[in-house]
Amino acid sequence: MIRVKKNLPLVGIWIVLLAMPFWLNAVGGYTELGSRVIVLGLAAMALNFLLGFTGVLSFGHAAYFGLGAYGAAMTMKYLAGSTPMSILVGLTVGTVAAAIIGALIVKLRGVYFAMVTIAFGQIFFFIAFRWNAVTGGDDGLTGWHRLPINLGFTRLDILGNDKAFYYMVLAVFAVSVGVMALLLRSPFGRTLLAIRENERRARFLGIPVERHLWLSFVISCFFVSVAGTLYALLNNFTDPRALRWDLSGNFVIMAVLGGMRSFWGPLVGAAIFVILQDYVSSHTENWMSFVGLFFVLVVLFFPRGVLGIFRRGARS
Amino acid sequence: MTQLLLFNLFNGLIVGAFYALMALGLSLILNLSGVINFAHGGFLAIGAYLAYTLIPFLGFWGALIVAPVLTAFIGLLVERFLIRRLYGRDPLYSLLLTFGLAYIFEDGTRYIWGAQSLPYPIPGWLASPLSREFFFLTGYRLFMVLLVAIAVGGLFFILNRTRLGMRIRAGTLDLEMVSALGVNVRVLRNLNFGLGIYLAGLAGVLAAGMLGLQPTIGTSLIMPSFVAIIVGGLGSLPGTLLGGLLIGVASGMATVFLPSATEAVMYAMMGLVLLVRPQGLLGEEGRIL
Numbered sequence: 001m002i003r004v005k006k007n008l009p010l011v012g013i014w015i016v017l018l019a020m021p022f023w024l025n026a027v028g029g030y031t032e033l034g035s036r037v038i039v040l041g042l043a044a045m046a047l048n049f050l051l052g053f054t055g056v057l058s059f060g061h062a063a064y065f066g067l068g069a070y071g072a073a074m075t076m077k078y079l080a081g082s083t084p085m086s087i088l089v090g091l092t093v094g095t096v097a098a099a100i101i102g103a104l105i106v107k108l109r110g111v112y113f114a115m116v117t118i119a120f121g122q123i124f125f126f127i128a129f130r131w132n133a134v135t136g137g138d139d140g141l142t143g144w145h146r147l148p149i150n151l152g153f154t155r156l157d158i159l160g161n162d163k164a165f166y167y168m169v170l171a172v173f174a175v176s177v178g179v180m181a182l183l184l185r186s187p188f189g190r191t192l193l194a195i196r197e198n199e200r201r202a203r204f205l206g207i208p209v210e211r212h213l214w215l216s217f218v219i220s221c222f223f224v225s226v227a228g229t230l231y232a233l234l235n236n237f238t239d240p241r242a243l244r245w246d247l248s249g250n251f252v253i254m255a256v257l258g259g260m261r262s263f264w265g266p267l268v269g270a271a272i273f274v275i276l277q278d279y280v281s282s283h284t285e286n287w288m289s290f291v292g293l294f295f296v297l298v299v300l301f302f303p304r305g306v307l308g309i310f311r312r313g314a315r316s
Numbered sequence: 317m318t319q320l321l322l323f324n325l326f327n328g329l330i331v332g333a334f335y336a337l338m339a340l341g342l343s344l345i346l347n348l349s350g351v352i353n354f355a356h357g358g359f360l361a362i363g364a365y366l367a368y369t370l371i372p373f374l375g376f377w378g379a380l381i382v383a384p385v386l387t388a389f390i391g392l393l394v395e396r397f398l399i400r401r402l403y404g405r406d407p408l409y410s411l412l413l414t415f416g417l418a419y420i421f422e423d424g425t426r427y428i429w430g431a432q433s434l435p436y437p438i439p440g441w442l443a444s445p446l447s448r449e450f451f452f453l454t455g456y457r458l459f460m461v462l463l464v465a466i467a468v469g470g471l472f473f474i475l476n477r478t479r480l481g482m483r484i485r486a487g488t489l490d491l492e493m494v495s496a497l498g499v500n501v502r503v504l505r506n507l508n509f510g511l512g513i514y515l516a517g518l519a520g521v522l523a524a525g526m527l528g529l530q531p532t533i534g535t536s537l538i539m540p541s542f543v544a545i546i547v548g549g550l551g552s553l554p555g556t557l558l559g560g561l562l563i564g565v566a567s568g569m570a571t572v573f574l575p576s577a578t579e580a581v582m583y584a585m586m587g588l589v590l591l592v593r594p595q596g597l598l599g600e601e602g603r604i605l
Contacts, residue, residue: 057406112550116590289424296416
């Protein structure tokens with residue numbers, strides 16, 4: 001009985017997600033919006049693996065998101081017309097970059113770590129922006145689109161059918177989130193929490209802190225690149241904005257808004273952010289001011305996030 | 317070829333001086349308050365646009381003096397009413413707050429002054445080249461380098477020779493002790509923030525004369541400033557100055573040989589520094605851990 005009660009919210013989340021294409025249209029949304037929530041939610045949850053559960057502030061995750069997006073898009077355009085292949089290439093590119101950069105920065109802490117991640121994030125933006133011939137420069141990479149997936153027994157038409165694509169995204173999301181949850185429950189995940197709570201103590205206990213931070217960074221970036229590949233496939237397009245610093249900031253605000261200390265918080269934050277952005281940018285040209293104001297208000301009044309408030313209410 | 321090289325060297329030096337001016341302000345705030353001021357570029361843009369608005373009333377020189385002071389005043393207010401609430405919390409929050417402010421500032425300047433780029437008038441005698449052979453050596457550019465040098469000199473004078481500066485330096489090392497010795501830390505942080513924003517405003521006025529006015533003027537200068545701080549050394553102001561000039565000159569030279577690598581060179585330098593000397597060129601080892 002206790003088990004059932006404990007898992008009730010989880011069942012609820014999955015029912016809501018699985019049924020999304022069916023109720024979203026009824027409340028004035030559209031299926032693509034749902035896919036975007038899932039993709040950006042995955043990115044925010046992946047960031048939160050590092051931010052909330054390892055206690056390291058990265059402000060440059062858009063770089064790996066964008067590398068995933070460009071990796072997928074360029075595979076589709078130049079190499080092979082295969083959706084699974086493009087995802088595979090995209091996440092490999094993003095993860096390899098993260099492994100190299102991560103090794104350079106794991107010695108830094110706190111604000112300095114954040115600053116270096118911001119600066120590194122810009123490298124790939126400039127490459128995508130400048131290398132016109134290959135990346136399409138500022139105009140982005142067009143002239144390709146996602147392709148139906150051949151499963152052997154059946155053909156998944158993710159190009160023509162919005163819902164089919166949504167469920168493909170949801171499937172990738174489910175696997176990714178499941179792996180992250182398992183990792184966090186494992187001794188490795190518990191060690192990350194220990195480092196978050198008291199790094200010095202963890203070091204005295206003989207935990208190789210740098211190696212754990214590096215691994216956590218790479219895992220987090222791996223899943224962010226997965227989200228990036230899905231984002232490119234969702235839009236059938238990618239441009240340098242998928243790599244830029246403002247997107248990194250958006251990921252962080254999604255995590256904070258939903259609640260950094262909860263596993264599902266960033267998904268809630270992403271949903272609120274995406275819907276708000278969709279609404280505001282269709283009503284005013286000054287959406288930047290709204291987003292900025294939103295940041296300020298969240299920081300001043302909702303620092304624990306939506307789920308943080310719920311949790312505090314439940315405890316008291 | 318020599319001329320081209322000299323031209324780009326000098327150009328790099330000017331750009332580097334901008335980066336240094338921006339980065340010094342960022343560094344001041346970061347060292348004392350632990351806040352990464354993402355809105356620094358926004359303050360720079362405000363300084364530039366304020367000067368543009370003031371020129372018809374005060375003239376070039378008046379605007380040059382008044383606009384940075386006004387910008388610094390806005391900075392004092394922002395610190396007093398927004399950033400102060402976040403001291404002692406995770407640095408994540410002040411970073412997100414200034415990030416939001418950067419959005420608001422950029423959009424605000426676009427709303428008030430328009431998205432199109434505006435020309436910034438400078439006195440005729442400053443705009444003309446000094447000699448025909450070195451056509452790039454206009455009076456304004458020399459003047460700018462001179463002014464940045466004066467500003468940096470003034471900053472180091474304040475830090476090393478005045479009571480306020482000594483308190484700032486002491487606070488950077490141990491804020492709690494400074495507070496225990498009877499210094500009002502709130503006021504100290506407030507003034508320090510204002511000083512940093514003053515430098516941003518000054519950089520803005522100078523940049524406007526060279527690059528013209530656009531709402532994105534600050535955003536394009538802030539990223540290199542971060543790189544300058546990291547290359548120069550975290551926690552070291554002379555390091556920040558050195559870092560700014562270095563990356564400016566390096567990207568200037570890159571323009572000669574491989575124009576598309578102008579930005580890449582900066583980041584390559586940063587990667588190299590982090591690999592060989594993670595605390596930066598003049599940084600102290602203890603501060604990053």
